[in-house]
Amino acid sequence: MADEQKRSPSDFLNTVLGQHVLVKLNSGINYRGVLACLDGYMNIALENTEEYVDGRLKNRYGDTFIRGNNVLYISAEKSSDA
Numbered sequence: 272m273a274d275e276q277k278r279s280p281s282d283f284l285n286t287v288l289g290q291h292v293l294v295k296l297n298s299g300i301n302y303r304g305v306l307a308c309l310d311g312y313m314n315i316a317l318e319n320t321e322e323y324v325d326g327r328l329k330n331r332y333g334d335t336f337i338r339g340n341n342v343l344y345i346s347a348e349k350s351s352d353a
Contacts, residue, residue: 284309284345291348292317296341300324303348304335313339 287306294302294315301324304317320335321328 287347293346293348294337295343297343302335302337313342315339315342
């Protein structure tokens, strides 16, 4: 049970690959989409991406690439299947 609490960020990222995520940038802009891939520099590729500025939907994109040094955090989205 103690081992379950010892998860690295890499473990988390591996579990959310292919899942819906929220990516918040240092600028405050949020992107929501399916995490397609990422590398060791936190460069991110999202699919079916939506861009939110000040909480409002601004744009929808197919594939989006985000440079890792702009990323504040990545969060798993709650599943809407309930």
